[in-house]
Amino acid sequence: MTTGSVETEELTALAARLRLVVGRLHRRIRIDGRESIPPLQLSALVTVEQHGPLRLSELARREAVTAPTMSRVLAALDEQGLVIRTPDPHDARGVQIVLSDDGAARLAEVRSHRTALVARRLERLGREERQRIVAAMPALEALLVDDD
Incomplete structure (x- = not known):
């Protein structure tokens, strides 16, 4: 070999x-x-937070789902008051999706809760094992960079 x-x-x-x-x-x-928010709804909230305001079609493209699927997701998020539909300044017929204050608060709550869950798992590790994870973080974070 x-x-x-x-x-x-x-x-x-x-x-x-x-x-x-x-x-x-x-x-x-x-x-x-x-969490009380299903994964696709949570992912859509994060995408709107990071890239918003977005049109439904752009959000669907970024989430790799069909427009009808995203329409159902947005209807659920809108019903919960987590997003706001605003007029598109470039197209009078269109709307853009932005995160509401409640949506931002819910995301912060989910992140805080998930961070606490990971922290509890990290507490089970010894100091040396945690230090190895710290040392590996730059390499792991580099894996998140997309190929151009």
């Missing part, structure tokens, strides 16, 4: 382990969090 193929196998094994750990940790946080 060549050095290149050994490195490829090691990289693939690492990728599989990382995918599994991150996926399971994310699922565990979601389950333990018992």
